[in-house]
Amino acid sequence: MATIKDIAKKVGLSVTTVSRALNGYDDVSEKTRKKIQLAAAELKYSPNVAARSLVTNRTQTIGLLVSGLNQEGAKDHFMFDILNGLNHKASNAGYDLVLFSTDSAKQRVKSYTQLCRERRVDGVILQGIRLDDPYLQEIIESDIPCVVIDIPVRSSKVGHVTTDNRQGAKKAVDYLLQHGHKQIAFMNGHGQAHVSQERLLGYQDALQEAALTVTQALIYNGEFSEYKAEVEALKLFKAKPEATAVFCASDLMALGVMKAAKRMRLRVPEDVSIIGFDNITLAEYVNPGLTTISQEPFQMGIEACAILLSLLTGEETSKQSILPTTLIERESVAFVRS
Amino acid sequence: MATIKDIAKKVGLSVTTVSRALNGYDDVSEKTRKKIQLAAAELKYSPNVAARSLVTNRTQTIGLLVSGLNQEGAKDHFMFDILNGLNHKASNAGYDLVLFSTDSAKQRVKSYTQLCRERRVDGVILQGIRLDDPYLQEIIESDIPCVVIDIPVRSSKVGHVTTDNRQGAKKAVDYLLQHGHKQIAFMNGHGQAHVSQERLLGYQDALQEAALTVTQALIYNGEFSEYKAEVEALKLFKAKPEATAVFCASDLMALGVMKAAKRMRLRVPEDVSIIGFDNITLAEYVNPGLTTISQEPFQMGIEACAILLSLLTGEETSKQSILPTTLIERESVAFVRS
DNA sequence: CTGAAAGCGCTAACAG
DNA sequence: CTGTTAGCGCTTTCAG
Numbered sequence: 001m002a003t004i005k006d007i008a009k010k011v012g013l014s015v016t017t018v019s020r021a022l023n024g025y026d027d028v029s030e031k032t033r034k035k036i037q038l039a040a041a042e043l044k045y046s047p048n049v050a051a052r053s054l055v056t057n058r059t060q061t062i063g064l065l066v067s068g069l070n071q072e073g074a075k076d077h078f079m080f081d082i083l084n085g086l087n088h089k090a091s092n093a094g095y096d097l098v099l100f101s102t103d104s105a106k107q108r109v110k111s112y113t114q115l116c117r118e119r120r121v122d123g124v125i126l127q128g129i130r131l132d133d134p135y136l137q138e139i140i141e142s143d144i145p146c147v148v149i150d151i152p153v154r155s156s157k158v159g160h161v162t163t164d165n166r167q168g169a170k171k172a173v174d175y176l177l178q179h180g181h182k183q184i185a186f187m188n189g190h191g192q193a194h195v196s197q198e199r200l201l202g203y204q205d206a207l208q209e210a211a212l213t214v215t216q217a218l219i220y221n222g223e224f225s226e227y228k229a230e231v232e233a234l235k236l237f238k239a240k241p242e243a244t245a246v247f248c249a250s251d252l253m254a255l256g257v258m259k260a261a262k263r264m265r266l267r268v269p270e271d272v273s274i275i276g277f278d279n280i281t282l283a284e285y286v287n288p289g290l291t292t293i294s295q296e297p298f299q300m301g302i303e304a305c306a307i308l309l310s311l312l313t314g315e316e317t318s319k320q321s322i323l324p325t326t327l328i329e330r331e332s333v334a335f336v337r338s
Numbered sequence: 339m340a341t342i343k344d345i346a347k348k349v350g351l352s353v354t355t356v357s358r359a360l361n362g363y364d365d366v367s368e369k370t371r372k373k374i375q376l377a378a379a380e381l382k383y384s385p386n387v388a389a390r391s392l393v394t395n396r397t398q399t400i401g402l403l404v405s406g407l408n409q410e411g412a413k414d415h416f417m418f419d420i421l422n423g424l425n426h427k428a429s430n431a432g433y434d435l436v437l438f439s440t441d442s443a444k445q446r447v448k449s450y451t452q453l454c455r456e457r458r459v460d461g462v463i464l465q466g467i468r469l470d471d472p473y474l475q476e477i478i479e480s481d482i483p484c485v486v487i488d489i490p491v492r493s494s495k496v497g498h499v500t501t502d503n504r505q506g507a508k509k510a511v512d513y514l515l516q517h518g519h520k521q522i523a524f525m526n527g528h529g530q531a532h533v534s535q536e537r538l539l540g541y542q543d544a545l546q547e548a549a550l551t552v553t554q555a556l557i558y559n560g561e562f563s564e565y566k567a568e569v570e571a572l573k574l575f576k577a578k579p580e581a582t583a584v585f586c587a588s589d590l591m592a593l594g595v596m597k598a599a600k601r602m603r604l605r606v607p608e609d610v611s612i613i614g615f616d617n618i619t620l621a622e623y624v625n626p627g628l629t630t631i632s633q634e635p636f637q638m639g640i641e642a643c644a645i646l647l648s649l650l651t652g653e654e655t656s657k658q659s660i661l662p663t664t665l666i667e668r669e670s671v672a673f674v675r676s
Numbered sequence: 677c678t679g680a681a682a683g684c685g686c687t688a689a690c691a692g
Numbered sequence: 693c694t695g696t697t698a699g700c701g702c703t704t705t706c707a708g
Binding site: 048054070096099120 | 339384388389392399409412421434436439455457458593619620623636
C-alpha cells in the first residue's frame with residue numbers, strides 16, 4: 001500500500017510538500033500539485049486515516065451507540081430510520097458511522113465511554129438507552145461530545161433530540177375524547193423510558209382538561225413489546241370491561257392490544273377503539289388501519305447529527321430539538337356506542 | 339487522555355512492559371501486571387486503536403458497504419436484518435462495524451476500494467450492489483478480503499452468501515401449479531440483480547417441468563419497488579386477464595400487485611392468487627395474509643461475517659454459503675376456479 | 677514555495 | 693522477566 005513517502009520519492013519532493021499538496025494547502029505551486037496528484041493516482045495512494053488521526057486527534061468518525069439492537073427492531077423500524085437520517089447527514093459532512101451495540105450482557109465488560117475513547121470517535125449518538133442505564137451518566141459527564149435521543153439531558157457538551165411526546169399523547173387522548181370515550185385505558189411502555197413518562201403526562205393532561213379522573217387501574221405497562229402488551233391487554237379487558245378505548249404508547253403494543261381484543265371477541269373499532277403512537281409501516285397495512293400519532297425518526301437522525309456536528313465545531317446553536325407529532329386518522333377509532 | 343507512557347511513568351516501568359502487561363502476554367510477572375492494571379484504571383486509560391493499528395496494520399474493523407440505503411428499506415427490513423446478524427457475529431469476535439453507504443451520486447467521488455483502504459478496514463461486506471456497479475469488479479479484484487451478498491463471485495479472497503433463489507422460486511411456482519394454475523405471471527425485479535436472474539430460472543424450471551410454455555408476455559419487471567410493481571401489474575391484468583396467479587420476486591412487489599388487483603376489482607385469492615418472496619413482516623399482517631417464500635437475512639448476516647472472519651484468519655473453510663428457503667402458507671393463494 | 681525534523685501512541689524485535 | 697530502540701504514516705512547526 002503506497003504511502004506519502006512513496007509519492008515523495010517518485011516525484012523527488014519531500015513528504016511535507018506531498019502532504020500539503022494533497023490536503024489542498026495553497027502554499028504549493030499548482031504545477032507541483034498536479035504532478036503530485038498524478039503520482040498519487042498512479043500509485044493508487046489512499047491516505048491512512050489511522051496515521052492521520054494519530055496526529056490530528058480527530059477521526060472523522062461518529063459513534064452510534066445503541067442498546068438492544070435486535071430483530072424485534074425490524075417491526076418498528078425506529079432504529080433503522082434514525083440510522084438512515086444519521087447516515088444521510090454524516091456522510092455528507094465527511095464522517096463515517098461506527099456502530100456500537102450493547103446489551104445488558106456486554107455492558108459489564110466495557111463502559112460506553114471506554115468504547116468511544118478506544119475508537120477515538122469524534123462524537124457519539126446514543127439511542128435506545130434506558131434512564132437507569134449504569135453507563136449513561138458516565139458518558140454524559142465525560143468530555144466526549146454526544147447527543148442522546150429521547151432523554152432530555154442538558155450540559156455544555158451534550159445535546160438531545162426527542163419528539164414532543166406529551167403533546168403527542170394529549171392529541172391521541174383528545175381524539176378519543178372527541179369520539180365520546182370516557183373510559184380510556186393507557187397501555188404505556190415502562191417507567192425507565194423518558195418517553196413513557198411524558199406520554200403518561202399527556203394522557204393525564206387530556207383527561208384532566210376534560211374533567212375526567214385518572215384511574216390507576218386503567219394504566220398498564222406493555223414494555224414496548226407486542227406480546228407483553230397483548231398479555232396485559234387481556235388482563236385489562238377482563239378487569240375493566242367498561243373501557244371503550246385504549247391509547248397505546250407504541251404501535252407495536254397497539255397491535256398486541258388488537259390481538260387481545262380479537263381473542264376476547266371484541267371488534268375494533270366497534271367495541272373498542274385503539275390508537276397508537278409512532279406510525280410504523282404496519283399501522284397502515286393492518287386491518288383495521290391503525291389510527292396513530294406519527295413521529296419522524298428519520299428527521300430525528302438528521303437533527304441529532306446536525307447537533308453533534310455543531311458540538312464538534314464549537315458552533316453556538318441550540319443543543320436540543322423537539323419534533324412535533326401529527327395525528328394520522330385511520331380506522332381503529334370510532335364514536336363510542338351510546 | 340492517558341497514554342501508555344503515563345502509566346509507565348506512574349509505575350516506574352518501561353512502556354514495553356506496560357504494553358505487554360495490558361495485552362496479556364505471559365512474559366510479565368503477575369505482580370507487575372496487577373500494578374499496571376491498577377494504574378491503568380486509575381488513569382482511566384484507554385488504548386488508542388489508531389496508534390495500534392498503525393503498527394499492527396489491523397483495525398479490528400469490518401466495513402459494511404451498502405448501496406441504496408434509504409427509507410424504503412424499512413418496509414422490507416432486509417438490510418436491517420443483515421446488519422443485525424453481522425453485528426451479532428462481529429461484536430462477539432471483537433470487531434466493530436463501520437458503515438459505508440453509497441448511491442449513484444456518491445460513487446463518482448470515491449471507489450469502494452478507496453473507502454476501504456482509507457479506513458483500513460480488515461475486510462468488507464457488500465450488500466445491495468447491482469451487477470453492473472462500476473466499482474464492484476475493482477474491489478473484488480483488490481486484495482481486500484470481502485464477502486458479497488447475493489452475487490456469486492469466486493476468488494481466493496472473496497466469499498459470498500446468498501439464498502437458493504432458483505429453488506425458492508421453483509417452490510413458489512410449484513405451489514401455484516399444485517393449486518391448478520396454468521397461466522402464471524411473474525413480477526420480477528430487474529436484470530441487474532443476480533437474484534432476479536435466478537428466480538427467473540426457477541420460474542422457468544417449474545413451468546417446464548409441468549410441460550407449460552414460458553411466455554415472455556407474462557413476465558414483468560417491478561424493479562423491487564412496491565409502486566412500480568403496482569403500475570406494472572395494472573398493465574399485466576389488462577393485457578393478460580387470463581392470468582390466474584402471479585409470482586412476485588419480492589413481498590414488497592406482491593403488495594403492489596395486490597393493490598393493483600384491488601384497483602381492478604379482482605379479489606385475492608378468489609380471482610387472482612399471489613405469492614411473494616422474502617417473508618417480510620408485513621406479509622403476515624396484510625389482508626389477506628401473503629403466502630410467500632421466506633429467506634433469512636439475519637442468518638445471511640451471520641454467515642457473511644463468519645466467512646469474512648475465516649478469510650481474515652486465513653482459515654480454510656468454504657467461502658460460500660447458500661441458504662435454503664421455506665414456503666410460508668397464508669391466504670393469498672387459492673385453487674383456480676374451474 | 678519547499679524541506680528537515682519532531683512526534684502522535686503504540687508494538688515488536690532484540691538484548692540483557 | 694524487563695528495557696532499548698526503531699518505526700508504523702502522517703501532520704506540523706520552524707527554517708530556509
